[in-house]
Amino acid sequence: MSPGSNDPSSLRERETLAARKPNLRLRAGLLQAIRHFFTKRDYLEVETPYLIPAPAPELHIDAIPAGGGFLHTSPELCMKRLLAAGYPKIFQICKCFRQGERGSRHLPEFTLLEWYREETDYLGLMDECEEMVVFVLEELGLPPRLEFQGRTLDLQRPWKRFTVQQSFERYASTSLERAMESGRFDEILAFEIEPSIGFPKPVFLYHYPSALAALARLSKDAPGCAERVELYAAGVELANAFSELTDPDEQRARFEKELAKREEQGKTVYPMPGKFLRALPFMPESAGIAFGVDRLVMLLSNQKEIDPVVSFTPEEL
Amino acid sequence: MYNASNLRKGLKILIDKEPYVVVDFQFTKPGKGQALYRCKLRNMINGIMLDRTYRSVDTFEPANLEQRKMQYLYSQENHFHFMDLQSYDQSALSAEQVGDAKNYLIDNLEVDMLLFDGRPIGLTLPNFVDLLVTRADPWAKGDSVAGDSKPVTLETGYTLRVPPFIEEGIKITVDTRTGEYVTRVK
Numbered sequence: 001m002s003p004g005s006n007d008p009s010s011l012r013e014r015e016t017l018a019a020r021k022p023n024l025r026l027r028a029g030l031l032q033a034i035r036h037f038f039t040k041r042d043y044l045e046v047e048t049p050y051l052i053p054a055p056a057p058e059l060h061i062d063a064i065p066a067g068g069g070f071l072h073t074s075p076e077l078c079m080k081r082l083l084a085a086g087y088p089k090i091f092q093i094c095k096c097f098r099q100g101e102r103g104s105r106h107l108p109e110f111t112l113l114e115w116y117r118e119e120t121d122y123l124g125l126m127d128e129c130e131e132m133v134v135f136v137l138e139e140l141g142l143p144p145r146l147e148f149q150g151r152t153l154d155l156q157r158p159w160k161r162f163t164v165q166q167s168f169e170r171y172a173s174t175s176l177e178r179a180m181e182s183g184r185f186d187e188i189l190a191f192e193i194e195p196s197i198g199f200p201k202p203v204f205l206y207h208y209p210s211a212l213a214a215l216a217r218l219s220k221d222a223p224g225c226a227e228r229v230e231l232y233a234a235g236v237e238l239a240n241a242f243s244e245l246t247d248p249d250e251q252r253a254r255f256e257k258e259l260a261k262r263e264e265q266g267k268t269v270y271p272m273p274g275k276f277l278r279a280l281p282f283m284p285e286s287a288g289i290a291f292g293v294d295r296l297v298m299l300l301s302n303q304k305e306i307d308p309v310v311s312f313t314p315e316e317l
Numbered sequence: 318m319y320n321a322s323n324l325r326k327g328l329k330i331l332i333d334k335e336p337y338v339v340v341d342f343q344f345t346k347p348g349k350g351q352a353l354y355r356c357k358l359r360n361m362i363n364g365i366m367l368d369r370t371y372r373s374v375d376t377f378e379p380a381n382l383e384q385r386k387m388q389y390l391y392s393q394e395n396h397f398h399f400m401d402l403q404s405y406d407q408s409a410l411s412a413e414q415v416g417d418a419k420n421y422l423i424d425n426l427e428v429d430m431l432l433f434d435g436r437p438i439g440l441t442l443p444n445f446v447d448l449l450v451t452r453a454d455p456w457a458k459g460d461s462v463a464g465d466s467k468p469v470t471l472e473t474g475y476t477l478r479v480p481p482f483i484e485e486g487i488k489i490t491v492d493t494r495t496g497e498y499v500t501r502v503k
Contacts, residue, residue: 060351060373100322100352100373103344186350187370194347212349230348240348265374 013316023301023309026140030297031093033139034113037132043089043115048078050095054273057258058214062099062267064108070270071097074290075114076215077276080244083116083286084279091115093293104305105236105295108314116288121217121243122227125287126204129231129239130157133202133296140300145200148234148302152200155233160203163222167205171196180209195235202233214254216242231291233299241289248280319377324354329361329380332369336361336380336433361431362414362438380433387430387440389422397422399430399437408437420475421446421493442493447502448472449488456481 035045055063055070056077063070072078075092082090096112117125133155137144144156168176171193179185197203206229210218213226227243245251255272263269297309307313319330328339341357354371361380387399387408396409397419408430412419414437418428421442429441452470466478471491479498483489488502 058349060346060349101344101346103346106344106346186347186372187353189350190345190347190353191355191370208348214349237348 016316017311020308020311023297023303024311026301027293027297027309029140030136030293030300033136034093034132034293036139037135038091038115041089043091043117044087046079046082046087046090046092047094048072048075048082048092050097052078054271054276056215056273057255057262057270059258059261059265059267063270064097064099065268073098074112076288076290077273079114079116079288080283081276081279083118083244084281084283088118088284089116102314104307105298107294107306107310110306111293113291113293114288115291116244116286118284118286120287121285122206122229122241122287125241125289126159126161126206126229126231129241129289129291130159130202132291137300142300146300146302148299149304151234153198153202153234153299154200155202160201161206162203163207163225164205164209165207167193167197176209180211185209185212194232194237198232198234198236202231202238205230205232213242214258215245215251217245236295236299237292238295238299239289239291241287243285243287244283246280246283246285248277251280252277319379321352321354321371321373321375323377324356324371329382330358330377331380332358332367332377336382336438337367340366361433383432384429384441385432387428387437389424389426389428391424392419392422399428399440401430402427410437410440414439417496418442418493420471420473420496421448421491423448423473444493445490445499446493447488447490448475450479450483450485453479453483453485453487 038045050072051067051069052072053069055073061073063073074096075094079090079092091114093111093113095109097109099108101108134144134157137155144154146153165176168179172188173192174188179188207219207222207225208228210224210226213228216226216228219225219227229241230237231239259269294306294309298306301309303309324339324342326339326342330337337358337360339356340359343355344352345355346352352373356369356371358367358369360367386402388402390398390400392398395412397415398407398409400407418440426446430437431439448471450469451472454467456467465481467481468476469479469483470476477496477498479489483501490499490502492499
């Protein structure tokens with residue numbers, strides 16, 4: 001077909017893109033507001049490479065091979081090396097890549113906001129996360145109470161906090177212990193718990209079983225639990241945070257375990273991230289959080305699915 | 318062999334030795350957890366729906382399905398008999414398997430037969446079939462309840478509503494997907 005002719009599929013493609021304009025405007029404003037929040041708090045914005053030789057060895061996160069290495073699945077390892085080298089407060093907004101993750105709330109290429117701060121733990125980050133979202137809403141001129149898919153989402157502080165154990169007691173058909181034994185933890189969390197939580201206030205789920213937190217510090221007061229926390233709003237998972245593990249021997253052992261499980265399942269076995277492990281003893285007590293920017297745009301623009309909040313989905317390229 | 322990442326709408330897989338087609342499919346992945354594939358599947362033999370959740374480690378055998386052109390021959394004792402147009406082999410489907418397609422089965426009609434492990438399990442009709450009207454009541458003019466159509470019976474026993482000018486002995490084209498009258502055959 002000649003250029004400029006009235007090709008109906010081209011028209012549809014342009015209409016789909018044009019209809020996203022309000023969401024993309026909101027997204028642009030959101031990115032600015034996030035940067036404003038962190039720079040006001042003396043966080044340093046950093047950029048770490050997307051192309052890396054060794055992604056964090058985690059059983060269920062698959063990296064996309066590229067250029068003799070991998071596209072990063074999160075900027076975690078590089079940002080922690082910065083922490084260990086004396087950068088006390090850093091944040092980054094970047095694209096991350098995860099093989100095979102495509103669903104109504106997943107894209108294989110997505111935007112992550114990650115921030116790290118020394119001398120705090122997962123509890124401190126929960127507070128800062130609430131403050132960040134409330135600040136961003138104000139900057140954008142949005143009310144703290146929003147409608148999401150016909151229900152009220154109330155983002156005024158304080159938000160709710162409960163343990164993973166409590167969430168199983170309240171919402172699941174089985175106990176946390178039994179779910180762990182039968183390997184059904186993820187299933188029950190995804191289908192029984194997630195849809196019921198985060199209304200009207202967002203909720204932090206914390207104290208994950210230690211087996212489910214490869215890079216988190218173990219809790220001192222809750223045995224068998226890691227200081228890991230997940231944020232949910234309106235049934236949508238928004239962020240994952242933890243008090244960072246700083247013991248290099250423990251970290252290496254956990255990585256080896258994850259890599260062994262990857263091998264057992266026939267997945268790519270990544271190289272051990274040696275430079276990260278070497279830097280770990282110098283990392284101060286700190287905590288970090290990874291926050292899904294696309295998901296926040298979804299919530300703020302009342303979109304049920306992730307597609308309309310990005311300019312292009314992989315299928316549209 | 319398929320794995321969970323191959324799952325998509327329309328994929329046909331074996332479950333407990335029977336063929337199923339994926340009719341709905343959702344991907345989700347909680348936190349740092351494993352990928353979950355929530356599927357609605359339809360049993361291609363008996364139509365029964367099934368909900369299943371698969372994980373990334375699950376694998377599947379593809380269902381051994383093939384489609385062959387066959388010609389309808391006759392029905393006998395609740396079974397419908399067909400002939401393979403290439404091999405001339407005959408095979409049969411039960412009335413249950415044929416379902417509403419029986420409304421369109423006239424001698425020599427060509428259909429696409431779906432076979433599972435060489436055994437016929439269902440058929441796809443042509444979109445349009447020409448059928449003879451075997452009974453048509455005269456149109457009661459002014460019958461406002463009936464509107465501008467009247468019921469007729471076709472050679473297969475199927476009844477449907479048609480425009481008033483259709484009479485006994487006329488052939489009409491019917492859309493097999495909707496069961497509705499399309500046109501009069503000239």
